Amino acid sequence: MEWAEVPVPEPGPGQVRIRNRAAALNFFDILQIQGKYQVKPPFPFTPGAEISGAVDAVGEGVEGWAVGDAVLAIADGGGFAEYTVVSAAKVFALPTGMDWAVAAAFPIVYHTSLFALRDRAALQAGEWVLVHAGASGVGMSAIQLGRAMGARVIATAGSAEKLEFARTQGAEFLLDYSTDAWVEDVKRLTGGAGADVIYDPVGGDVFDLSTKCIAPGGRLLVIGFASGRIPSVAVNRVLLKNISVVGAFWGGHVKLHPEYPAETQRALAELWESGKIRAEVSNTWPMEALPEAMGALSGRQVLGKAVLLLDRY
16 A cells, blocks of 8 residues: 555546545455455555545535535545545535544444444344444444443453443443353343344354354344454254344445435434434544554554544645
């Protein structure tokens, strides 16, 4: 990866160009660079999907946006740059009181978690939700949204520091998943029933073990595979416990339903403005230090979200 000069992109019909102030990192950025993600753009390409900044130009047919508007946006790549062109359907007004770094850290993780918990798992108030990787960006957002939806939240993480971070995000119970003991702990905390909803961005062994502590009729959400291993489903457990293994690929859903992000953002903005959710930015770097930031993220050194900042406009 290198920080280089390229032509400023021009917005096409239905698109908006944003002069970026901040851009947030996601684990899938690493997978995409490695060629291991579902979306494989041809090389060379600029990664990055979460940005905030000011509208710089609008394409043909775009209504509701003017140059200078403060926005956050979901980009189909190209976010780690001074300028990014995005679909106008994925551009949203900056919520009240939100700064640039938090705005960049907000859209994808919260959109993903609301899609997963509300629309895919139909999480209900009073249910138990187990959130794996509770100190990650998606884990953070799932903990906060689970609490906002009235659920009881158990979070897992791999160190005392990360567990403490998950506690500050609203997790009621904390479990270290560096050993297998968490499986029995989940059963104990839930009175032997197991978790009603399990939010799993890890995959691998964590997914396999989750099938052992899910409640009858529970929903096991497949968010991603940060462990590097895509697990197989033991379908005998699916049958015997009447559980559902539920995919939560937000990006695929949005492609089929382009109007969906706007509705989701309205709901999230209300939660933000009522103080029920907040994006925690623990690490920032200048935009040109992206390789260093990627190293920190891949090395599991980031709590919550990592953000790149542009100091020249």
